[in-house]
Amino acid sequence: MIKLKKLTSALVVCVALSVTATSVMAAVQPNMAKVEERKARKTQIVGERVGKTLVKAFDLYNEEKLDEALAVLLDAKSSNEFDTATLNRFLGNLYATKDEKQAIKYLTMAVKPDLLTFADQASSMKLLADMLLQDKQYQKAVKAYEDWIMFTGEQNSEVYMRIANAYYLMNQHDKVLAPADDAIRFATKQIEGPYQLKMAALYELKRYKDLIAVVETMVQLFPENKQFWVYLGNFYTLTEEYGKSLSTLQLAYSQGYLEKDSEIRMLAQMYANNSIPYKAASIMEKHIKSGLVKKDKANLTFVASNYLGAREFLKAAEYYGEVAKLTNEADAYRRQGSAYLSIQRYNDAIVAFDKALSMNVDKQSNVYMSLVDAYFYQKKYKEAYAALMNAKKDPAMARQVRSWESYIKDKAKQKGVSL
Template sequence: MKKLKKLTSALVVATALGVCAAPVLAAVQPNMAKVEERKARKTQIVGERVGKVLVKAFELYNQDLVDEAIAELLEVKSNNEFDTATLNRFLGNLYATKDEKQSIKYLTLAVAPDLLSFGDQSTSMKLLADMLLQDKQYQKAVKAYEDWIRFTGEQNADAYMRIANAYYLMEQHAKVIAPADDAIRFSPKPIEGPYQLKMAAYYDLKQYKELVAVVETMVQLFPENKQFWVYLGNFYTLTEEYGKALSTLQLAYSQGYLEKDSEVRMLAQMYANNNIPYKAAVTMEKHVKSGLVKRDKTNLTFIASNYQAAREFAKAADYYGELAKLTNDADAYRRQGSAYSAVQKYNEAIAAYDKSLSLNVDKPSGVYMSLVDAYFYQKKYKEAFAALMNAKKDPSMARQVRSWESYIRDKAKQKGISL
C-alpha cells in the first residue's frame, strides 16, 4: 500500500478536491429571491369531491391496483385549476411506474400552471425530467432539469450528473464537461459517475491531455477501482508517456488489479515498448503457464522474440520450438535455429534449419547461409561448402558467398578435406 499511496499522491489534481483558483459559477443560476417567494406561497387545498377521489385512488395504489387507481382519477373532472393540476400530478406519478409517455403528458400538465405547493411542484418537475431522460427525450430532459434547479434553487449534483449524461447520449461531448464539473462540485462526497462521463467525453473529443488529467484524479480519489488503473496506464500511451504508462501498470499489477488476459498482455507489451524485453517475456510466460493468457501463436511469438531481445537465447529457442510445433511454421524453425546458434548449440541449430528448409521457408538462401555458419564452427567444412553452394543459387547472396567460398576452401585444404 505504500507504493499505492506514493503514486496516488503524485497524481494529485486540484480540481479533484473542488479546489479552484477562483470561484466558478454553476451552469444554472437560480434567482433565490423568487425561490423564497415560491416557498412562502400560501398552500391551496383541493375540493371535497376531488379529495375523495384522490383518497380512493391512493388506497387502490397501496393495494397494488395501479390500473384501477388510474381509472378512478380519469373519471373525475374539475373546473378548478389547482384541483386539475393535482389530479394530473397523481396521474403522472402513477403512470411513471408503467408508461413513460403518459407520465410525461400528465406531469407536463401538472407543472405548467405552477399552482402546486412548493414541495409538490418540485418533486413533479424532477420526476418529469427523469421521465424525459428515460424516454430518450434528451434535449427536453436537459431543459427540465435546469428548470427544476431554477425553481428550487438547489444546486444538485444528481441533476447536473443527469444533464451531463443527456449531453453524452446526444453525442454533444463538449457540453458534457461543464455539468459534470458541477456534479463534482456540488456532490457532498466524491462520486465516480461524473468523472467517468468526463473521461468518456474527453476520449471521444480526442483531448488526451485532459483525459489523462481526469483519470489521474479518478485513481487518486477511487484507488480501489481496479479498472481506473488500467485506463490510466492505457491512456498514458495516447500522450506518449510510456514510462508513466509502465509504472502505473506495474503498480496496478503489484496490487493484484490486473486480472484479465488483455490487461496482463498490456503490461507485457509496455515492458517491451520500454526496452525491458526480459520482464516482457517473463510476465507473459508466467500467465501463459497459469492459463490466464492463451498459449497461441501471437503470445508464444511475443515470449520468444523478447527472450531473444534479452539475449536469453536458450529460452528463446525453447519457445520458438514450441511455436514451430504448434504452427508447423518454417520461419519459427528458422528463428529457433538462430537462437540455438547464438548459444553454440550447432547440432540443434542445424536440425531446426533443415526443418525450416523442408517446409519451404521464404528466402531459403538465408537459411543456407545460417547453415554455413553452424557447420563451419563445427569444422564440418564439406557440409558448410555444400550449404554455401545452395545459397549461391540466389544472386542476391553473391557477395556473401564470395567472402565465404575462398575461406572455406582454404580451411578444407589445410585439413586435407576434399570438397
C-alpha cells in the same frame, strides 16, 4: 487500447447523491428571492369530490390495481385548475411505473400552470425530467432539470450528473464537462460517476492531457478502483509518456490490480516499449504458465522475440520452438535455428533449419547460409560446402557465396577433406 465504448452502459446509470448547498458559481443560477416567494405562497386544498377520487385511486394502487386506479383518475373531471393539476400529477406518477410517454404527457400538464404546492410542483418537475431522460428525449430532459433547479433553488449533484449524462448520450461531449464539474462540487462525498463522464467526454474530444489530469485525480481519490489504474496506464500512451505508463502499470501490478489477460499483455508491452525486453518476456511467460494469458501464437512470439532482444538466446529458442509446435510454421523453426546458432548450439540449429527447409520456408537461401555457419564452425566442411551450393542458386547471394566458397575450400584442403 482499451475501447471506451465499453464504458457507456456504466455511464448512463446516474448516481444517487445527497443534496448540499454551496456558494460556488454553478452552471444554473436560480433567483433565490423568487424561490422564497414560491415557498411562501398560500397552499391550496383540492375540492371534496376530487379529494375522494384521489383517495379511491390511491387505495386501488395500494392493492396493486394500477389500471383500475388510472381508470378512476381518468374519469374524474374538474373545472378548478388546481384540482385538475393535482389529478394530472397523480396520473403522471402512476403512469411513471408503466408508460413513460403518458407520464410525460400528464406531468407536463400538471406543472405547466404552476399551481401545485411547492413540494408537489418540485417533485413533479423532477419526475418529468427523469421520464424525459428515460424516454431518450435528452435535450428536453436537460431543460427540465435546469427548470427544476431554477424552481427549487437546489444545487443538486444528482441532477447535474443527469444533465451531464444527457449531454454525453447526445454526443455533445463539450457540454458534459461543466455539469459534471457541478456534480462533483455539490456532492456531499467524492463519487466516481462525474469523473467517469469527464473521462469519457475528454477522450471523445481527444483532449488527452486534460483526460490524463482527470484520471490522475481519479486514481488519487479512488485508489481501490482497479480499472482506473488501467485507464491511466493506457492514456499515458496517448501522449507517448511510456515511462509514466509503465510506472503506473507496475504499481497497479504490485497491488494485484492487473487481473485480466489484456492487462498483463499491456504491462508486458510497456516493458518492451521502454526497452526492458527481459521483463517484457518474463512477465508474459509467468502468466502464460499460470493460465491467465492465453498460450497462442502472438503471445508466445512476443515472449520469444523479447527474450531474443534480451540476448537470452536459449529461452528465445525454447519459445520459438513452442510457436513452431503450435503453428507448424516454417519461419518459427528458422527463428529457433537462429537463436541456437547465437549460442553455438550448432546441432540444435541444424535440426531447426532443416525442418524449416523441409517446409519450404521463405528465402531458403538465407537459411542455407545459416547452415553454412552451423556446419563450418563444427568443421564439417563438406556439409558446409553443400549448403553453400544450395545458397548459390539465389543470385542475390552471389557476393556472400564468393566470400565463403574459397575459404571453405582452403580449410577443407588443409584438413584433407574432399568436397
